[in-house]
Amino acid sequence: MKLSGWGRYPVADCRLSAPRDAVELRACLDAGPGIARGNGRAYGDSAMNPSNTISMRHFNHMIAFDPETGQLITEAGVILGDVIRTFLPRGWFPPVTPGTKFVTIGGMIAADVHGKNHHCDGSFGNFVDWIEVIGPGGEIRRTGPGEALFEWTVGGMGLTGVIIRAAVRLTAVETGWIRQRILPAPTLAATMDTFETAQDATYSVAWIDCLSTGARQGRSLVMLGEHAALDELPPRAARRPHGPPARRARTVPADLPGFVLNRAAMRAFNALYYRNGCRKAGTVHVGWDPFFYPLDSVLGWNRIYGRRGFVQFQCVLPLAESYAGLSSLLDAVAAAGQGAFLSVLKRFGAQESRFSFPMEGYTLALDFPVSRRSLAMMERLDEITVAHGGRFYLAKDGRLKPNTLHSADPRAAAFRAMRQDTGLVREFSSRQSERVQI
Amino acid sequence: MTDQPVLILGGRSDIGLAIAHRYADLGHTVQLAARNAQSLSQEKTDMELRYGVTVSLHDFDVLAPDTHEAFLDGLPALPQIAVCAVGYMGDQAESQRDPAAATLVMRSNFEGPANILALLANLFEARGSGTLIGISSVAGDRGRATNYVYGAAKAGFTAFLSGLRNRLAGRGVHVLTVLPGFVATRMTEGLDLPEKLTTDPETLAVAVARAAEKRRNVIYVKGVWAVVMLVIRNIPEAIFKKLSI
Ligand SMILES: Cc1cc2nc3c(=O)[nH]c(=O)nc-3n(C[C@H](O)[C@H](O)[C@H](O)COP(=O)(O)OP(=O)(O)OC[C@H]3O[C@@H](n4cnc5c(N)ncnc54)[C@H](O)[C@@H]3O)c2cc1C
Numbered sequence: 001m002k003l004s005g006w007g008r009y010p011v012a013d014c015r016l017s018a019p020r021d022a023v024e025l026r027a028c029l030d031a032g033p034g035i036a037r038g039n040g041r042a043y044g045d046s047a048m049n050p051s052n053t054i055s056m057r058h059f060n061h062m063i064a065f066d067p068e069t070g071q072l073i074t075e076a077g078v079i080l081g082d083v084i085r086t087f088l089p090r091g092w093f094p095p096v097t098p099g100t101k102f103v104t105i106g107g108m109i110a111a112d113v114h115g116k117n118h119h120c121d122g123s124f125g126n127f128v129d130w131i132e133v134i135g136p137g138g139e140i141r142r143t144g145p146g147e148a149l150f151e152w153t154v155g156g157m158g159l160t161g162v163i164i165r166a167a168v169r170l171t172a173v174e175t176g177w178i179r180q181r182i183l184p185a186p187t188l189a190a191t192m193d194t195f196e197t198a199q200d201a202t203y204s205v206a207w208i209d210c211l212s213t214g215a216r217q218g219r220s221l222v223m224l225g226e227h228a229a230l231d232e233l234p235p236r237a238a239r240r241p242h243g244p245p246a247r248r249a250r251t252v253p254a255d256l257p258g259f260v261l262n263r264a265a266m267r268a269f270n271a272l273y274y275r276n277g278c279r280k281a282g283t284v285h286v287g288w289d290p291f292f293y294p295l296d297s298v299l300g301w302n303r304i305y306g307r308r309g310f311v312q313f314q315c316v317l318p319l320a321e322s323y324a325g326l327s328s329l330l331d332a333v334a335a336a337g338q339g340a341f342l343s344v345l346k347r348f349g350a351q352e353s354r355f356s357f358p359m360e361g362y363t364l365a366l367d368f369p370v371s372r373r374s375l376a377m378m379e380r381l382d383e384i385t386v387a388h389g390g391r392f393y394l395a396k397d398g399r400l401k402p403n404t405l406h407s408a409d410p411r412a413a414a415f416r417a418m419r420q421d422t423g424l425v426r427e428f429s430s431r432q433s434e435r436v437q438i
Numbered sequence: 439m440t441d442q443p444v445l446i447l448g449g450r451s452d453i454g455l456a457i458a459h460r461y462a463d464l465g466h467t468v469q470l471a472a473r474n475a476q477s478l479s480q481e482k483t484d485m486e487l488r489y490g491v492t493v494s495l496h497d498f499d500v501l502a503p504d505t506h507e508a509f510l511d512g513l514p515a516l517p518q519i520a521v522c523a524v525g526y527m528g529d530q531a532e533s534q535r536d537p538a539a540a541t542l543v544m545r546s547n548f549e550g551p552a553n554i555l556a557l558l559a560n561l562f563e564a565r566g567s568g569t570l571i572g573i574s575s576v577a578g579d580r581g582r583a584t585n586y587v588y589g590a591a592k593a594g595f596t597a598f599l600s601g602l603r604n605r606l607a608g609r610g611v612h613v614l615t616v617l618p619g620f621v622a623t624r625m626t627e628g629l630d631l632p633e634k635l636t637t638d639p640e641t642l643a644v645a646v647a648r649a650a651e652k653r654r655n656v657i658y659v660k661g662v663w664a665v666v667m668l669v670i671r672n673i674p675e676a677i678f679k680k681l682s683i
């Protein structure tokens with residue numbers, strides 16, 4: 001069947017199976033090199049293999065929870081939103097979360113996802129006590145931090161085996177409310193200053209207006225957040241300590257024609273968003289859902305980009321190069337006249353890992369509707385990233401060239417060598433791993 | 439919170455399990471009945487963790503009617519809602535060749551389910567309350583060359599449910615007939631189902647629980663199926679027999 005990632009680009013015909021237990025899963029792996037697929041929220045082709053894509057949707061059982069430590073043992077196909085739904089009322093929240101709750105635990109481990117608290121808490125892998133992985137030959141191995149299989153699998157994009165179970169530690173929270181502060185920053189320098197002085201905020205992220213140029217280039221709304229304590233909530237919120245009732249999700253009914261998101265519309269949207277944010281600047285209590293998952297309330301929002309889909313560009317630049325690199329990236333976007341609808345900037349803390357994406361510095365994520373022009377511009381962004389010592393997030397990628405990846409990230413060669421030495425290359429591969437040669 | 443146990447006959451079926459999740463989510467105790475019920479322990483743990491309700495497992499074979507009374511006696515409590523999701527599609531070609539294969543399809547979809555629901559109906563009637571939910575099929579609305587053995591059995595089951603409803607209408611017992619079109623489950627795995635006519639078990643489960651709550655009588659789940667079947671039922675036989683659909 002036709003498969004794609006969240007960006008709906010690229011699309012490929014893939015044989016998709018959905019095993020129900022370890023025995024069926026092994027049979028799928030015996031059929032030739034394959035790749036696990038969680039909930040398909042990676043943007044590009046990370047979870048696609050034309051001859052053998054293995055959906056983990058039936059591995060969706062929760063197994064045990066320890067209310068003393070917050071350790072949750074689950075199968076890898078369990079959806080993050082279900083974890084929140086189950087455990088927030090008992091006072092627990094995911095220790096790290098991406099910008100959508102429609103991801104699986106397996107996908108979060110394989111991409112070693114980061115959240116708005118990366119500068120404080122690091123990536124999701126830090127909260128994984130162990131995983132069970134089906135590797136070559138169908139053997140199930142349990143492995144934990146410090147062991148090679150674990151370290152390569154966290155951030156290994158499914159290329160070291162299929163994670164079937166995991167033990168993850170949730171974080172204790174008193175309420176489902178977030179004390180949010182919005183700080184408008186008129187320039188890129190001001191935005192970065194805001195991040196640097198907000199290092200002890202638990203959550204921080206900026207929405208950056210990448211369509212404004214000149215003196216306003218890089219203007220942003222920086223959003224900070226803290227888990228709210230019960231006694232600080234205004235009475236109305238205190239009546240619902242686990243957060244406001246779930247919002248009714250709206251659905252994008254069909255592909256919007258390309259012109260809806262033209263440059264003028266995007267510019268207007270961005271300007272409006274910035275002005276609105278400035279008006280809302282200050283401290284408010286917001287529910288966990290709109291704070292962490294603003295886009296989840298519009299199901300299928302990926303269709304607003306129309307039939308051709310969209311691509312996301314996400315890189316991280318080392319701290320020392322961040323200002324120069326980000327300025328050049330924003331210049332290049334402006335010069336190409338290609339507005340990104342959603343642009344997010346975030347400060348990462350230090351992280352050492354075998355193949356995970358984050359490192360200390362600034363990460364910028366931009367999405368663009370697919371077109372020959374936007375693809376060409378992204379190659380320009382690639383060059384700038386490489387020139388500034390940055391690297392790319394594979395979970396967002398559907399188009400990188402192999403030499404770009406390898407020149408940005410020497411770890412890619414080590415990853416590939418490890419896969420060759422252990423025979424993993426013959427057992428696990430995705431359209432992406434073939435494309436970028438890892 | 440609600441002490442209204444829900445019995446799921448065919449507790450391993452994708453549709454049955456989805457309905458179990460839905461009711462557990464609404465706070466109901468769940469009784470899962472299936473062949474080799476112990477193999478559902480993973481489902482039990484998962485549901486208990488997610489919803490904080492009690493889930494019990496019970497061995498049940500719809501093809502062994504002489505065990506049905508003992509099975510019901512063995513339940514921790516008489517359920518308030520009983521759902522029959524048992525079914526077996528078989529293979530039409532094989533059913534044509536081999537009468538024993540056809541019998542298995544007919545017994546699994548009609549005789550067995552009717553037998554267990556008849557017993558439950560009597561118990562519910564005596565108590566004066568309860569809801570019976572039968573998962574039948576649009577295949578029972580008209581016999582087609584490609585699956586008329588299964589369709590005939592479902593037609594029988596649908597008629598049985600309709601009779602029960604009629605009989606129990608004044609007795610506090612409600613009967614809901616569910617006529618799903620295509621549902622993406624183990625039964626239809628590998629078939630190329632048209633997206634617009636297909637639902638997933640979770641959507642179906644929500645619709646079923648809502649329909650039971652509202653005391654609806656017959657639902658198709660996906661509205662288009664009501665239209666499709668209206669058309670199919672009304673094609674004159676002289677034309678219908680020449681069609682291949
Ligand atoms: C709106 C949106 C916002 C996002 N925000 C963020 C963010 O803030 N931070 C961030 O880090 N990411 C973010 N992402 C990316 C997303 O978190 C990752 O792509 C994540 O991996 C998706 O999980 P999934 O279950 O959908 O996996 P898929 O997309 O299905 O797969 C992703 C990768 O994980 C592998 N994988 C999945 N399951 C398994 C398994 N059981 N065993 C082995 N490998 C497996 C696949 O092979 C593939 O390589 C965002 C995505 C979206 C759509």
Ligand SMILES: NC(=O)c1ccc[n+]([C@@H]2O[C@H](COP(=O)([O-])OP(=O)(O)OC[C@H]3O[C@@H](n4cnc5c(N)ncnc54)[C@H](OP(=O)(O)O)[C@@H]3O)[C@@H](O)[C@H]2O)c1
Pocket residue numbers: 448449450451452453454472473498499500501522523524525526527546573574575576617618619620621622623624625626
């Ligand atoms: N999927 C569809 O498109 C569709 C459409 C219309 C109607 N339906 C009906 O929906 C119901 C559920 O089916 P499903 O789609 O969820 O498929 P399914 O997963 O194959 O479920 C069928 C269930 O019936 C059980 N069963 C069969 N024979 C049995 C017996 N002798 N004793 C006890 N249990 C028995 C099976 O149990 P085991 O696991 O032990 O084999 C299985 O769990 C069926 O009645 C089916 O006819 C399905």
